[in-house]
Amino acid sequence: MIVGAGGHGLATAYYLAKLHGVKNIAVLEKGWLGGGNTGRNTTIVRSNYFLEPNAHFYEHSLKLWESLSQELNYNVMFSQRGVLNLAHSDGEMESFSIRGNAMRLNGIDCELLMRDQIQQMVPHLDCSEDTRYPIFGGLLQKRGGTARHDAVAWGYARAASALGVDIIQNCEVTGFQLKGNQVVGIETSRGVIQSKRVGIAVAGNSGRLAAMAGIRLPIESHVLQAMVTEPLKPIIHTVVTSGASHVYINQTDKGEVLFGGDLDLYNSYAQRGGLPRIEYVVQSVLTLFPCLSRVRLMRTWGGVMDMSMDGSPIITKLPIDGMYLNGGWCYGGFKATPGSGWCFAHTIANDEPHELNRRFSLERFAAGDLIDEKGGGAFPNAH
Numbered sequence: 164m165i166v167g168a169g170g171h172g173l174a175t176a177y178y179l180a181k182l183h184g185v186k187n188i189a190v191l192e193k194g195w196l197g198g199g200n201t202g203r204n205t206t207i208v209r210s211n212y213f214l215e216p217n218a219h220f221y222e223h224s225l226k227l228w229e230s231l232s233q234e235l236n237y238n239v240m241f242s243q244r245g246v247l248n249l250a251h252s253d254g255e256m257e258s259f260s261i262r263g264n265a266m267r268l269n270g271i272d273c274e275l276l277m278r279d280q281i282q283q284m285v286p287h288l289d290c291s292e293d294t295r296y297p298i299f300g301g302l303l304q305k306r307g308g309t310a311r312h313d314a315v316a317w318g319y320a321r322a323a324s325a326l327g328v329d330i331i332q333n334c335e336v337t338g339f340q341l342k343g344n345q346v347v348g349i350e351t352s353r354g355v356i357q358s359k360r361v362g363i364a365v366a367g368n369s370g371r372l373a374a375m376a377g378i379r380l381p382i383e384s385h386v387l388q389a390m391v392t393e394p395l396k397p398i399i400h401t402v403v404t405s406g407a408s409h410v411y412i413n414q415t416d417k418g419e420v421l422f423g424g425d426l427d428l429y430n431s432y433a434q435r436g437g438l439p440r441i442e443y444v445v446q447s448v449l450t451l452f453p454c455l456s457r458v459r460l461m462r463t464w465g466g467v468m469d470m471s472m473d474g475s476p477i478i479t480k481l482p483i484d485g486m487y488l489n490g491g492w493c494y495g496g497f498k499a500t501p502g503s504g505w506c507f508a509h510t511i512a513n514d515e516p517h518e519l520n521r522r523f524s525l526e527r528f529a530a531g532d533l534i535d536e537k538g539g540g541a542f543p544n545a546h
């Protein structure tokens with residue numbers, strides 16, 4: 164049983180059936196498939212991480228993205244338009260060059276750009292010296308980009324369903340039945356289902372689900388908002404992010420300019436946020452792209468983020484036999500979708516993590532063996 168029909172739960176079910184030959188799989192979803200963060204995120208895909216465990220995991224995921232439409236026979240509209248992180252000081256340029264070198268040593272593509280190269284690439288970006296956040300240069304990952312979020316959920320769902328996976332919507336998990344230290348069943352709004360293997364992939368609700376089994380997680384839930392303008396002709400051809408001004412921008416295939424920023428900094432399970440964050444994000448967008456000042460904002464929305472304490476994910480066995488957790492994705496779980504499902508399926512099928520997710524354990528928090536990459540995983544610098 165997999166709890167949660169977001170991209171991660173559906174990808175897990177797909178790889179369990181496809182690669183591990185598991186025959187009797189169901190995915191339980193309290194709402195509709197892809198209605199959580201999968202259908203609410205800003206779709207940025209990249210693998211520009213500094214620390215080894217994250218670099219290898221996200222690069223594996225990016226490689227899966229590169230053939231995902233063929234794999235699922237479903238167009239997920241993966242567009243490698245590049246992801247550009249802006250540097251606003253000499254110090255940031257220095258740290259980008261260190262990160263870039265580490266990426267290259269791990270076989271991941273990246274380029275360090277100077278300001279005039281950035282101005283050429285993104286002509287509408289204000290690269291003058293007297294702005295609030297002057298641009299010194301940037302780190303570009305050309306293989307990064309975007310994908311169509313709900314197509315990813317639908318593609319995995321259709322491919323999993325074709326392999327015999329049952330996807331049960333409007334079915335909320337309300338509790339777990341244990342016998343000693345072994346899970347034996349799931350209580351749902353539609354009755355009890357017996358199962359000795361349960362994978363939880365519920366993003367911002369991870370803490371709630373784990374609590375049903377008596378487990379406390381090092382995860383906090385916060386709202387993250389995003390917004391789009393009215394559609395414009397194509398003017399921004401790559402994803403642009405700025406850690407210093409807490410904002411990132413992309414133009415969608417529909418022409419809307421899409422942007423987002425930092426969390427609403429209070430704990431919440433509501434899929435909506437407040438106006439102060441929207442105002443802050445819009446101000447930051449306009450410092451980078453003053454040319455957008457008269458464009459109308461069309462829509463805003465929010466999702467519930469599962470923030471881990473070191474900014475890195477958790478893909479692991481739980482201390483209860485037969486229970487597994489996939490969570491702690493912070494700002495960046497969409498890009499992880501294929502890699503996360505692939506590793507979680509391996510972990511459930513073998514009752515052992517794969518090398519790629521061995522470090523993404525719960526024990527690391529107790530042991531102090533953190534993978535602290537908030538600058539790449541849990542900070543808007545990157546998304």
Ligand SMILES: Cc1cc2nc3c(=O)[nH]c(=O)nc-3n(C[C@H](O)[C@H](O)[C@H](O)COP(=O)(O)OP(=O)(O)OC[C@H]3O[C@@H](n4cnc5c(N)ncnc54)[C@H](O)[C@@H]3O)c2cc1C
Pocket residue numbers: 166167168169170171172191192193194195196197198199200201202203204205206207208334335336337364365366367368372387388389423464465466467468492493494495496497498499546
């Ligand atoms: C505004 C915003 C922007 C973002 N931008 C990016 C980005 O640009 N790039 C990126 O990589 N990531 C981004 N993210 C993060 C990304 O969306 C998530 O990390 C990722 O989608 C998590 O996928 P998931 O499948 O784990 O979760 P979800 O898609 O949230 O799926 C979990 C599912 O579990 C279900 N569920 C919860 N509780 C229960 C229960 N009790 N019983 C049954 N089902 C239950 C929910 O209804 C939901 O459908 C962003 C998130 C937001 C909100």
